[in-house]
Amino acid sequence: MSDVNKVVLAYSGGLDTSVIAKWLQEEYNCEVVTFTADLGQGEEVEPARKKAEALGIKEIYIDDLREEFARDFVFPMFRSNAVYEGEYLLGTSIARPLISKRLIEIANETGADAISHGATGKGNDQVRFELGAYALKPGVQVIAPWREWDLNSREKLMAYCDKHGITVEQKKGKKSPYSMDANLLHISYEGGILEDPWAEPEEDMWLWTVSPENAPDVPTYIELTYEKGDVVAIDGVAKTPAQVMEELNKIAGDNGIGRADIVENRYVGMKSRGCYETPAGTVLLRAHRAIESITLDRDAAHTKDELMPKYAELVYNGYWWSPERKMLQAAIDATQEYVSGKVRLKLYKGNVAVVGRQSEFSLFDESIATFEDDAGAYDQKDAEGFIRLNSLRLRIAASKGRNMLD
Numbered sequence: 381m382s383d384v385n386k387v388v389l390a391y392s393g394g395l396d397t398s399v400i401a402k403w404l405q406e407e408y409n410c411e412v413v414t415f416t417a418d419l420g421q422g423e424e425v426e427p428a429r430k431k432a433e434a435l436g437i438k439e440i441y442i443d444d445l446r447e448e449f450a451r452d453f454v455f456p457m458f459r460s461n462a463v464y465e466g467e468y469l470l471g472t473s474i475a476r477p478l479i480s481k482r483l484i485e486i487a488n489e490t491g492a493d494a495i496s497h498g499a500t501g502k503g504n505d506q507v508r509f510e511l512g513a514y515a516l517k518p519g520v521q522v523i524a525p526w527r528e529w530d531l532n533s534r535e536k537l538m539a540y541c542d543k544h545g546i547t548v549e550q551k552k553g554k555k556s557p558y559s560m561d562a563n564l565l566h567i568s569y570e571g572g573i574l575e576d577p578w579a580e581p582e583e584d585m586w587l588w589t590v591s592p593e594n595a596p597d598v599p600t601y602i603e604l605t606y607e608k609g610d611v612v613a614i615d616g617v618a619k620t621p622a623q624v625m626e627e628l629n630k631i632a633g634d635n636g637i638g639r640a641d642i643v644e645n646r647y648v649g650m651k652s653r654g655c656y657e658t659p660a661g662t663v664l665l666r667a668h669r670a671i672e673s674i675t676l677d678r679d680a681a682h683t684k685d686e687l688m689p690k691y692a693e694l695v696y697n698g699y700w701w702s703p704e705r706k707m708l709q710a711a712i713d714a715t716q717e718y719v720s721g722k723v724r725l726k727l728y729k730g731n732v733a734v735v736g737r738q739s740e741f742s743l744f745d746e747s748i749a750t751f752e753d754d755a756g757a758y759d760q761k762d763a764e765g766f767i768r769l770n771s772l773r774l775r776i777a778a779s780k781g782r783n784m785l786d
Contacts, residue, residue, distance in 0.1 A: 386411040386492040387523060388483050393428030395548055396498045399537050400525050401435050402544050404496060413439040413490050415483060419475055420446045420564030441486055445478060446564060450621035453478055454565055458664050459609040460712045462692040467642045469661040470695050471566025476505060477700035480512025487520060494521035501527045504647050508698030515701035564625040566658040577643055577653045588633045588657040592730030595636035599728035602631060606671045609716030625660045632659030636730040647697045663732055667723040670734040674742040675719050684715055
């Protein structure tokens, strides 16, 4: 422990990380640098400065990373149409590599020889933080207090605060029973009654979305403009990536869109039940597939779909900075050259319907696809030979007595 002179702590200003800051000072006898990230979680981050100062912290970093998060992490991921295990849009997962990156940058700037985080020893985040840190700075020391200390309950944490004079704000009103994480892409809920996978979430748990039953009775139409796989405008008004996320979260949330109740397989081996609100992400996934449907070649699209589960798994498991994720990203980005145009969407009571798509790069040819006279654009007689060739192996097998009904 005496080998650590300075450590950079991912600091939220909450109970856990405030205790960790003091614990690091006491147990490691080292200087602590705090880093607080604004990823669009919807809460003020500046109060973390005063809390850190009260703990005697001299070097305090509070960074607005919303645009970098949306531009360099969320948007590239959505070019892949990534969904983990068919349901999870990776809202927590995609934030961790950016936090790791900034932790290492600050460690380099301040001469720190270690970083620290508040992730528990049961979750995925410890893996994500640390894989990212080691990929970017192989020799860095990582301190994970939840794997070292015995302060394994809220009561023990509060007792530690009392002993060391750490001020903990008690929020007025009913305390949320859930463990929550929020950023521009989503808000997650775990713990409490959600630990029983049979229990239905309480309606007042959801913070970003109205219930579909209470959503407006009139649908909302929006138009998204794409350039090379990324949304650049909403209803014709140019937006930055973070602005796109913020506006879609509001519009979609008001229409009851983006709720998910999932039991997922954590990388560390256990199953976990969580609920998520991902309004903007739900819209972006649907819209991106719509613009790709007219601009991507069939086999390029199908190959992309085959790669997607692997890409999603890499993000979920914390391998954003791995060579295989970068390789897949290069392949995915290459497919987006002509993924430009407009998508029109109808949002109504929890549903997202694609009601229009157009692009100057569209591969949809109405003169060929029409059920009317195509003026010779497609010779239907050609289909006979196509079918006979593709059925050849089936006919040979049948002729050899291999009954396909067995």
